[in-house]
Amino acid sequence: MVVDDNPDIITIVKTILEGKGYNVLSAYSGPELLTCLEGQKPDLIVLDIMMPQMDGLEVLTRLKGAPDTSSIPVILLTAKVQYEDVLGGYKLGADYYITKPFTSTQLLNGINLLLGEGKS
Amino acid sequence: MATNPPIDIPGTAGIFEVPKKITVLRLRWLVVIICSYLLITSQGTWLAPTSVHAFIFVYILSNIALYWVEDTLFDSSYFYSPLVIFDTIFVTASLVISGQVETDFYLVYFLIVILCTIWQDFRGLVVVAVLATLLYGFFLFRTTHQIVDPSIYLRIPFLFVISLFYGYFAQVVRVEKALKEKAEQEAQDMAMIQTLSQSLPSSLDYRQILETLGDKINHVVHADKFYIFTVNDAAHSSRGLLFGDEKAGEFSGKDVDLREYPTVQECLLKRSPVIQHNVHPKQLFPGEQASSENLVSPLFPTSIGVPITFRGEMHGVILLGFDQEDRLLSSREIEFCQIVAFATAIALSNAKKYEALQAEARRRQIIAEQLADANRLKSEYLASTSHELRTPIATIMGYGHLLGDGACGPLTQEQKKVMGRLMENARGLLAIVDALLDYSKIERGEASLLVKRDDVRPLLDQLQRELAPLENRKPFKVKYEVEEGVPIIQTDWAKLKSVLLNILSNAIKFTDQGEVRLSVVNAVNGNVSFVVSDSGIGIPKDLIPLIFDKFRQLDGSPARSYEGTGLGLTISKNLAELIGGKIEVESEVGKGSTFKVTIPVSTN
Numbered sequence: 001m002v003v004d005d006n007p008d009i010i011t012i013v014k015t016i017l018e019g020k021g022y023n024v025l026s027a028y029s030g031p032e033l034l035t036c037l038e039g040q041k042p043d044l045i046v047l048d049i050m051m052p053q054m055d056g057l058e059v060l061t062r063l064k065g066a067p068d069t070s071s072i073p074v075i076l077l078t079a080k081v082q083y084e085d086v087l088g089g090y091k092l093g094a095d096y097y098i099t100k101p102f103t104s105t106q107l108l109n110g111i112n113l114l115l116g117e118g119k120s
Numbered sequence: 121m122a123t124n125p126p127i128d129i130p131g132t133a134g135i136f137e138v139p140k141k142i143t144v145l146r147l148r149w150l151v152v153i154i155c156s157y158l159l160i161t162s163q164g165t166w167l168a169p170t171s172v173h174a175f176i177f178v179y180i181l182s183n184i185a186l187y188w189v190e191d192t193l194f195d196s197s198y199f200y201s202p203l204v205i206f207d208t209i210f211v212t213a214s215l216v217i218s219g220q221v222e223t224d225f226y227l228v229y230f231l232i233v234i235l236c237t238i239w240q241d242f243r244g245l246v247v248v249a250v251l252a253t254l255l256y257g258f259f260l261f262r263t264t265h266q267i268v269d270p271s272i273y274l275r276i277p278f279l280f281v282i283s284l285f286y287g288y289f290a291q292v293v294r295v296e297k298a299l300k301e302k303a304e305q306e307a308q309d310m311a312m313i314q315t316l317s318q319s320l321p322s323s324l325d326y327r328q329i330l331e332t333l334g335d336k337i338n339h340v341v342h343a344d345k346f347y348i349f350t351v352n353d354a355a356h357s358s359r360g361l362l363f364g365d366e367k368a369g370e371f372s373g374k375d376v377d378l379r380e381y382p383t384v385q386e387c388l389l390k391r392s393p394v395i396q397h398n399v400h401p402k403q404l405f406p407g408e409q410a411s412s413e414n415l416v417s418p419l420f421p422t423s424i425g426v427p428i429t430f431r432g433e434m435h436g437v438i439l440l441g442f443d444q445e446d447r448l449l450s451s452r453e454i455e456f457c458q459i460v461a462f463a464t465a466i467a468l469s470n471a472k473k474y475e476a477l478q479a480e481a482r483r484r485q486i487i488a489e490q491l492a493d494a495n496r497l498k499s500e501y502l503a504s505t506s507h508e509l510r511t512p513i514a515t516i517m518g519y520g521h522l523l524g525d526g527a528c529g530p531l532t533q534e535q536k537k538v539m540g541r542l543m544e545n546a547r548g549l550l551a552i553v554d555a556l557l558d559y560s561k562i563e564r565g566e567a568s569l570l571v572k573r574d575d576v577r578p579l580l581d582q583l584q585r586e587l588a589p590l591e592n593r594k595p596f597k598v599k600y601e602v603e604e605g606v607p608i609i610q611t612d613w614a615k616l617k618s619v620l621l622n623i624l625s626n627a628i629k630f631t632d633q634g635e636v637r638l639s640v641v642n643a644v645n646g647n648v649s650f651v652v653s654d655s656g657i658g659i660p661k662d663l664i665p666l667i668f669d670k671f672r673q674l675d676g677s678p679a680r681s682y683e684g685t686g687l688g689l690t691i692s693k694n695l696a697e698l699i700g701g702k703i704e705v706e707s708e709v710g711k712g713s714t715f716k717v718t719i720p721v722s723t724n
Binding site: 006013015016019079080101103104 | 507508510517518519521522525546550554557
């Protein structure tokens, strides 16, 4: 599942992951993601930080705070590139941190690390 | 002989040049001689010669005894009173004994004594004594109309000597008294200035200054009305503020036109105290209709205006009114008012300067805060711009990767080449965005040091690896050398690396042939220098100081055709300073440039 307010990023992530055989859902904001999660439980969430309505870090805190969703691995995919941002992201419970711009290799490396090779 | 304190009384300098003790002794010798002469010439009238001799002897002895008396005692007026009484008794006794006592003579004698004690000018006294004795001699001769006993004429020099004698004592006592009073007054004045300057507030609180002044003035002068006019602007003394004490109807800081107050105006013009008698209050305060009801007397019997000046600057006027009829102000009281005015002027002057300084300090602080604010905003703007730019770049590069990887179908060779250029430019854009972020970070002082002790070799290897892609299109490779004896360095290697990367990549960029070399050498004071020299296009001398400016690339030079952000060197400089180092540049157009980064061997 990929969450970003920028449709292009969603398209890119989707293209990369679908090319590897993953089934990718998308949401354009934090609240939309939270609604989505009521019906289903994705294997992994790729989450942006700087989004309108709800900050990605806020979404992360909620995900990791709720028993239903706390076990879902979260990759932060963000334009926030400073050392403190990365550290802050990990502190809030992010499982992986990728800075924009990113390459398909970076993204797939992260996913493989969290889900294991070739799982779909 | 102890030196006497100098006595500064006009008209007496000549007399007091001789020490007092000597003068007293000489005068007494004269008296002794005259009295002895009187006694001896009139011997046998009704006293035995032995008694006369004994009498003279006692007097001579008394004067000789005085030689052993301390000099300082002659400076004390308490010593003179017994001496004068003793001499008066002695002289009078010798007159009685000598039988020279006649009513007329006695009268003149006492006249002289009285004159001496009440007349306080020595020279005038001598003149009077001479005239009195001459007149006496003249009338003595006129009334008897015959040659009298010559001993009678002895009275004339006798009177003169006596007048000198008493006149001198009177003068000494007067001078002593004057000196003492003067010293006391000076002490009082000093105490006054001191208490005033202590009690006057350092801030420009007119009300408080006024109250302090009112207390001080009333304590000594007992004025019935007390006002202060302060001048708004020393250069244009037309407007000012009026303050008055409670009895005067509380004008606390009323804005007035000073030209409507003649006394004040006269004071301001003359710059000296102005005293007026029987002035109507309306004349003093024409603008104050209400205040006249508060005045006890319809007339001010006496008023005095004293200018408040300090170093030629007019601060205002103190105006005192006296209800008392025929109140005459002594010079002492006027002087006192001037002293108070002077102390006030100092206080006002200080207060004004203090206020001006405070205002200046406040102004500067505001400017500094505004600057800091603007700077912070700029840094924040840079940071947020950098973040905002990253997302579109990520999109461009993301799609680029998808296309390049053939995710949207295979590409022709030509299309791949175009995609390569596209991606290279996107990376260039990203570098600018990164530089912006780095810059804003350093400006906000967020950059922290990560210090490690290490050899320089690993650093050079890293540089070589990372710069390799840039060298591809150039006909040379960067040469790395380390001078012997370069020690282990303790520094923030990441920062040092970005500084050198920046300078080296510039050197490679701007050099088309020849060489680029990085030499690590020992420098003075236990520093190490990283010298990057190239044989590139070089930098004009007058532009060298500008290359560390933000966003500046040398306009109009071939440099325009080279890529670069213009931020790199600014950041390099800031980073070098962060690790305690500096960057020096030498360059010659067409021959190349040398950048020397010097850092301390150990940074904390």
